Amino acid sequence: MRVHVISDMEGVAGIVKWGQVTGGDSAIYQEGRVLYTEEINAAVRGARAAGATDVVVMDCHGAGGDYTFNSLVPDLLDPGCEYVVQDEWTEYTAFLEQGCDAALFVGMHAMAGTADGVLSHTVSGQAWQNLRFNGTLVGETGINAALCGHWGVPVLLVTGDRAVCREARELLGDGLTTVEVKEGLGRFSARQQTPARARELIEAGAREALRDLSAVKPYDPGRPCEIEIDFTSPDRLQEYRNRKGVEVTGPRSVVARGDDWWSAWSAFFF
Ligand SMILES: [Zn+2]
DSSP states (O other), X not given: OEEEEXXXXXXXXXXXXXXXXXXXXXXXXXXXXXXXXXXXXHHHHHHHHTTOSEEEXXXXXXXXXXXXXXXXXXXXXXXXXXXXXXXXXXXXXHHHHTOOSEXXXXXXXXXXXXXXXXXXXXXXXXXXXXXXXXXXXXXXXXXXXXXXXXXXXXXXXXXXXXXXXXXHHHXXXXXXXXXXXEEEEETTEEEEOOHHHHHHHHHHHHHHHTTOTTSSOOOOOOSSEEEEEEESSGXXXXXXXXXXXXXXXXXXXXXXXXXXXXXXXXXXXX
C-alpha cells in the first residue's frame, strides 16, 4: 500500500500563534517543528500498522525563507517514511502520478474567515480572502484534496482543529476519518489535547482510516473547472492581468478556467 502524508503546521496540537509557524531561529518555532514532526511520525506509524509499504511525507507549510516546505526536523523523522521538500506548493506530483492508494492530511487549518479556525487562512492571509472551485468555497484542504483527486487518490484522514475537521467532512463526506486535536476558541486561542495524546489519536486515526480505501471518493471539483479567487485588495491583481487562462472579473477577483481542476490551477498558480 502506498500512502502520501500531506501536511501543514497550523493544525498541530500545541500550536496557536503565528510565531510558532514562522521560520527562523526563534525557540518557539524550533519547538513547533518538533511538535509538527512528531505528529507526522504518529501518522507514519499508523499507516505502517495498517500495512503501508511506501509512505511519502510532503510538508506544505510555507514557513518563510529556507524553512518553506522544509519545517520538519529530519533527524527526528520516523525511518518508516521518505519525505519531500518542494520548491513551490503543489509542485511535487510524482508519487501521485506513479499510483498511490490514499492520502492522509495532518496538521491542517481551516479556510480564511472561519471564526473558530486556529490560525485560519487560505494560502496567504495577507492576500487571499476567498477561494472557490466551481462555486464551492474551499480552503487548503480543498486544494490538496483536488490535487490528490486529479490523480485518483482519495483523502482518508484529516487532522487539525475542530473547524478544519468540520470543513473537511463537509467537502469530502462522512466517510472521512477526522482527528480533532484542538478546539479553536478564536484564531489565536484553543483548548487542546496534549501533544502526547494528539499523537496517540493520530496514530489510531491513520490506522483506522486505511482499513477501507474506498471510504471516500477521490475529490473532483468538476469538469470543466472554474477557480475563483477574491483577494483582500486590488493591488494583488497586478500579476494576473496578462496571464493566459486567467480573467480579471472584479476589483479584487480573478477566475482561472480549465478542462479540469489541475489545468485551471496550473494556469493560475504557477
Ligand atoms: Zn501552513
